[in-house]
Amino acid sequence: xxxxxxxxxxxxxxxxxxxxxxxxxxxxxxxxxxxxxxxxxxxxxxxxxxxxxxxxxxxxxxxxxxxxxxxxxxxxxxxxxxxxxxx
Amino acid sequence: xxxxxxxxxxxxxxxxxxxxxxxxxxxxxxxxxxxxxxxxxxxxxxxxxxxxxxxxxxxxxxxxxxxxxxxxxxxxxxxxxxxxxxxxxxxxxxxxxxxxxxxxxxxxxxxxxxxxxxxxxxxxxxxxxxxxxxxxxxxxxxxxxxxxxxxxxxxxxxxxxxxxxxxxxxxxxxxxxxxxxxxxxxxxxxxxxxxxxxxxxxxxxxxxxxxxxx
Ligand SMILES: [Zn+2]
Numbered sequence: 001x002x003x004x005x006x007x008x009x010x011x012x013x014x015x016x017x018x019x020x021x022x023x024x025x026x027x028x029x030x031x032x033x034x035x036x037x038x039x040x041x042x043x044x045x046x047x048x049x050x051x052x053x054x055x056x057x058x059x060x061x062x063x064x065x066x067x068x069x070x071x072x073x074x075x076x077x078x079x080x081x082x083x084x085x086x087x
Numbered sequence: 088x089x090x091x092x093x094x095x096x097x098x099x100x101x102x103x104x105x106x107x108x109x110x111x112x113x114x115x116x117x118x119x120x121x122x123x124x125x126x127x128x129x130x131x132x133x134x135x136x137x138x139x140x141x142x143x144x145x146x147x148x149x150x151x152x153x154x155x156x157x158x159x160x161x162x163x164x165x166x167x168x169x170x171x172x173x174x175x176x177x178x179x180x181x182x183x184x185x186x187x188x189x190x191x192x193x194x195x196x197x198x199x200x201x202x203x204x205x206x207x208x209x210x211x212x213x214x215x216x217x218x219x220x221x222x223x224x225x226x227x228x229x230x231x232x233x234x235x236x237x238x239x240x241x242x243x244x245x246x247x248x249x250x251x252x253x254x255x256x257x258x259x260x261x262x263x264x265x266x267x268x269x270x271x272x273x274x275x276x277x278x279x280x281x282x283x284x285x286x287x288x289x290x291x292x293x294x295x296x297x298x299x300x301x
Contacts (some may be wrong), residue, residue: 012281039219040205043295047288048256053230054140054237055257057178058134062223064228067133071150072097075128075157080121 002026007037011044100129127256128157131174135181142185142238147186148192156184181251181256181275186242186249198243203286205241220295233294248283255280 104109115123
């Protein structure tokens, strides 16, 4: 029987399905008997999902109508200033 | 190739043929053509600003972060290898710029990865078992609040861990692609990813388990 420590150490492999059948069996045996590890796995999965959601790339057209024109000119101007010293 | 005079207008630009436009703009920027950079800004600024606003929730801060992202992108564009889409590459730079700004404005401290790993006793049991995470609501307001907690948590990661989270969990590259992009071994990517996720889990735990005092 594996310990909670071993279970959590290899959680990423387990979630990715990247473990041998024997290791998988050990894993599932442990989980069946260990509610804290089941909760832990759930929170680990949730962490991955929330991270992806919070920083996902917006759809192609997002923001196109919502750009302050001053922002565009500020960026373009700051580029010119950046370059001035060695121009 | 010459860009038209109208490219100087400060309005968003949406190319008819994004693939061709991307190649032309990249080539233009690399030979120092200002008009090409202007088109890049007008094309991608809106999405980048939207992302920065989502993370910073402040128009002025988001504008500054967008500007910083373009500065970084301009400096790094020679290293852009075209393996990812330009928009994806710019997204990554924007998220990073916005998170670094968030770190500053919220005075968040970088966490020690060691301190945020689960602790075990001699028998291999976890020492700090707390309540399970609650089901997360679909509620829009709560989703926004939750995203805010996640942004703060990612902003607290050391750079080398945040980079791996960006590439693996946010942009969903595989381990080998991430290793190549960062110039480190696949084994290091795997280790850092797991430790970074454990750190994020630990940082989010008080909020997600519903004992939030923050
Ligand atoms: Zn356990």
